[in-house]
Amino acid sequence: MREFIVEADGGSRGNPGLAGYGSVVIDAATGETLVERAEYLGVATNNVAEYRGLVAGLRAARELDPSASVRVRMDSKLVVEQMSGRWKIKHPDMKPLAAEASRVFPPTQVTYEWIPRDRNKHADRLANEAMDAGRRGEAWSPSASTAELDARAARSAVPEPSGPPGDAAAGAAKARAALAEGRAPVAARPRGGAAKAEADVRAAGNVATGPSEAPPGEAGTTPAPAVGWGASPDLGAxxxxxxxxxxxxxxxxxxxxxxxxxxxxxxxxxxxxxxxxxxxxxxxxxxxxxxxxxxxxxxxxxxxxxxxxxxxxxxxxxxxxxxxxxxxxxxxxxxxxxxxxxxxxxxxxxxxxxxxxxxxxxxxxxxxxxxxxxxxxxxxxxxxxxxxxxxxxxxxxxxxxxxxxxxxxxxxxxxxxxxxxxxxxxxxxxxxxxxxxxxxxx
Incomplete structure (x- = not known):
């Protein structure tokens, strides 16, 4: 049986506020991104956006293979616990969305896993892209997300010299998956002028580069902001x-x-x-x-x-x-x-x-x-x-x-x-x- 990983996220700028979701379907065996989904929702709550992202991700996985097993990974404890049946669903806005999600696949084919927010950056990035596009009055397009990550990851990936044809493409997919999770592939860690390429990929993937190693208050340094989940120092004050x-x-x-x-x-x-x-x-x-x-x-x-x-x-x-x-x-x-x-x-x-x-x-x-x-x-x-x-x-x-x-x-x-x-x-x-x-x- 084929296995997919669905990562989904949703957000609202204000709660309720301008909202959007992002979902990605990944081949569990290769780490390759198969499908991306994102949509601007107008004004909605954060939880509604998260559930909408879940539904979209599950539907995308079903379109690929309705017989597949699916591992859903989300940083929303609420959605994971409710869909796993451990928490009751009380809010009237959540009940129909949870019911809709449960009907996409038979329950025996889907499992739910909570992950920290810094491991859900791909879906989070898509949700923010959708919200940004919505504020501009545009529809979200995947052309500037997965395609660019594929190209950049392929440029930074170093295939094994003895590998069979196709390893470069597989290496690019793995490099992109590694970067989306916030870790650079060991063989592709750049030095010197290549450092900017990695910075570009990380920025495209909304991956935090980690806090400054300089001691707080040291002359000529600015400590990274202490913002809960992986915010990058370049966000400004x-x-x-x-x-x-x-x-x-x-x-x-x-x-x-x-x-x-x-x-x-x-x-x-x-x-x-x-x-x-x-x-x-x-x-x-x-x-x-x-x-x-x-x-x-x-x-x-x-x-x-x-x-x-x-x-x-x-x-x-x-x-x-x-x-x-x-x-x-x-x-x-x-x-x-x-x-x-x-x-x-x-x-x-x-x-x-x-x-x-x-x-x-x-x-x-x-x-x-x-x-x-x-x-x-x-x-x-x-x-x-x-x-x-x-x-x-x-x-x-x-x-x-x-x-x-x-x-x-x-x-x-x-x-x-x-x-x-x-x-x-x-x-x-x-x-x-x-x-x-x-x-x-x-």
Whole structure:
């Protein structure tokens, strides 16, 4: 029986945001790339794009040989675990896509394997090519991907002199497969002027070249960015958002709902002291280049204390405001449970549910925050910016950066006057650097 490897990936620039997928079918025996698939999806979530990539890869494999066995390799733990039957599929958008994927081949012919993201670079590259093409209003074309890798890999491959005819082509396929996995073929490692050829192939394949070996801070060197999964140093300096939750208000210790639809309280004496401590800590670090604040009073007061210490102006951004909690504003969780039990249960179960009285759902908040994030990353590319905001917006930025599901919001603790940080790179990737740091308050 013939065996294929299907590698698939999907991504969205924003979650939901502009999305695309990439899939590749590989001959398991030779490592040769047989088929590539990629498509721009418009606005979709990251998980939807990943499932669409899986379906496309499986369909491409079936077109080659419906009797083949298939090993699916993806860096999405969610998709792998759900398709393996170990995790339940709860999200309504995922169920039909998972069902569609399961119908392409008989289940006995398909196995699923999770791989790290840096081993799924071929499919990831295709997904990014599709998204780039979609933003230009074009359809994705494979002409600039596999064909070029084939040619470059063939130029760098060194066939064994005693091998039979055809070894050069096989060597090229193996070289391309090795480069797509992030390793150069031993016989083809270039020196001198050939180093650029390898760099070109790695760039074409979106393969990370690894971190700089120079010690951090050494004169004349720039350390590679610490961005989770294999980002290349040539991406440039990220837009780094230092996320500060405002200081305490009179409602904070009582854990009352305090959004953008309530009384807009000022900082308490404790909150003002917290703001001063944050200001001192940030002044000592000396890295903040701009300050952007939610329009609500407690955030503007917190931002003002820091701006006075750092000598910076405060830019007010409406998109950073807290969620509107409707009729729950000013109430404790227990009071909401007592007065609106059904509405609270629905809100806890679905990000699309609104608080009683026409409040803002977490899904609506996420769309607003994603749009604000995209706006600010474009405006402050390569700079370190303090964003003074609230619990829900900060948790949402972290959740989106991690690609975590909406229910993760309820599993994060975010203290008053705490600092978090997320770096955003030019290729759309994000790296969470810090979360809920309160060391400056001690």
């Amino acid at each position: 990220p837009a780094t958002f230092v996320l500060l939750r405002h200081g305490e208000t009179p409602l904070t210790p009582q854990k009352r709902f305090s959004g953008s639809g309530g009384s807009d309280p000022s900082l308490s004496d404790v909150g003002r002291e917290q703001a001063e401590r944050v200001a001192a800590a940030l002044a000592a670090r000396g890295t903040i280049q701009a300050i952007v604040s939610s329009p609500l009073t407690r955030t503007r007061e917190t931002a003002g204390a820091i701006a006075a210490r750092l000598g910076l102006d405060v830019v007010v951004e409406e998109g950073l405001r807290e969620t509107d909690f409707g009729a729950w504003e000013g109430l404790t969780f227990g009071e909401v449970r007592e007065r609106y039990p059904d509405d609270l249960d629905a809100w806890l179960a679905s990000p699309k549910a609104e608080p009683t009285g026409g409040g803002e759902s977490f899904a609506a908040t996420a769309r607003r925050i994603a749009a604000t994030r995209d706006k600010l990353t474009a405006a402050y590319a390569g700079r370190t910016v303090l964003l003074v905001s609230h619990v829900t917006p900060i948790k949402t930025l972290v959740r989106l950066a991690l690609g975590a599901p909406p229910e993760s919001m309820f599993r994060m603790e975010l203290s008053a006057a705490s600092l978090s940080a997320v770096a955003y790179y030019a290729d759309g990737n994000a790296s969470v650097r810090l979360f809920n740091d309160t060391s400056h308050l001690r």
